[in-house]
Amino acid sequence: MHPILFRIGNITIYSYGFMIAVGILSAVIISMYRARRVGISDDVVLDIAIFGVLGGVIGAKLLFIIAEAPYVIKNPVVLKDMIKGGFVVYGGLIGGVLAAYIYCRKKKVDFLKMFDVAAPAIAVAQGLGRIGCFSAGCCYGKETTSPFGVVFKNSPFAPNGVRLIPTQLISSLGNFLIAAVLFYFSKKAKHNGQVAGLYMILYSVGRFIVEFLRDDPRGNVLFLSTSQFICIFVFIIGVFVYNIHKLKRS
Template identity: 25%
Template sequence: MFPYLFEIGGFQVRIYSVMYLIAVLIALYFARKKSKKMGINPNHTENIVIFAFLGGILGARIYYVLFKWEYYSQFPLEIIAIWHGGLAIHGGIIGGIITAYLVGKHYGIKLFTFGDIILPFLLLGQGIGRFGNFANGEAHGVPVITPPSIIFKMQNIFPEFWHKVLNTLNLSNTPEGMSKLAEMIDKNREIIINFQGKMYELKEYVPWGISFPPKYNPPAYQEFGTLAVHPTFFYEMILNVIFASILIYFWKNDDNIGKGFITGLYLIFYGIIRFFVSFFRADDLMMWMFRAPHVASFVMIISGIIIIALKRRNI
């Protein structure tokens, strides 16, 4: 809700950037510590982390641009304007893996060894970074008045449902129009929507929704006005920290380093986390009628299972 810590001469120190800087420093500290213990040059590991981070940003941007090519083909200069937003985590993971493999090959450090060393803290860092999304008012969920039966669909029917809501209530698709709907909900008005032959009631289905004010004009306000939305950034933050704690437990045992077990678990864990959270997300990229993160997360889960199975068989 407050995107920057302070501003000097037009330059803003943004909370989002600070969160990821903290995440990288934590990852570097523990990666160096474990590398030294495992007889690996910590400077080499540090270089891989830095390059993988940069490769991850590049991959996240390329992934996002490809899915939004209809827009970026019209405004090519916007492709490099990452300060306007537009990074996709799955693209970041792909970019980070490719970069880590290439730089690690230069130093003679195997990808699974590096993965086992760093991935518990990557997952932790992803959780820390989600606080930056909260500060920016982005990566938010759908309004909490959305019926669960609309949310939990493999095919994303929310946009169609929301269009029906606005048409039924004769509301404009603007922050002001959405805010009027928020006022109607606050007054406990009974609102029934006929959608695809079924009747749905708009009401507060969970009490922990977050409403974003117009100050700073965050993406959540631009999309839903003052309607309370699912705090998906906190959903993912909590799950990331929980699963990162499990990975760190295995990371503490040096015998697990280099086996690919932690790497496989990371892919499975984050695949599960993102698959679940994506049901609630309002801004996910789409792949036909499906959410792109669902497809990517499914691939991650299967890949993690295969890695663990093959490594256990010493393949």
């Protein structure tokens, strides 16, 4: 709707980037507050945030290129443009979590406890980030006649002048609902990994469903989108992480 938020001289502030920044900042603040309650210092949260963001950017970019590999192979010249723009959210999540895991192993921080702390904050950040997607028009939905559809008029990504399913807002609302569930559940969870596991389960199910409504260019694995294919593994890993305390006792 408004891909460019505002300009200051020669500096352009884009809505998508701004909302991503707001999401990251919100996640750090929420994680700090929650981490103090379980004895994890602010320094650890900040370090993990820095490494997580770096890992997330690399992961999001790599998965984007992998998903578009057939097109890149046919047109190698587009790789230069892909390096400048284009990300896959799932790649960012995987890269960020992997970077956080490596940091926790090196610093002897309980990774599952830290993941439990951060999971609701990550969902909040994703919800804010999807508002950025809506502002830019990326990750758009299929054409619809529904009165709830949206028409983009100034998007560099979505087809303009066509009524589309607002998949960005659906995803945003879904992520905020997941965050609310996790905040509530975290007060009742009795074992490390349960909040993180529930996050992975809920997010993978929600993302799998929303993918059927999207119509933007994406990679595929057989009859599934790349993200849906990854959702299957994230769901399985989420169930494993949720029940990991049972395996430790056996």
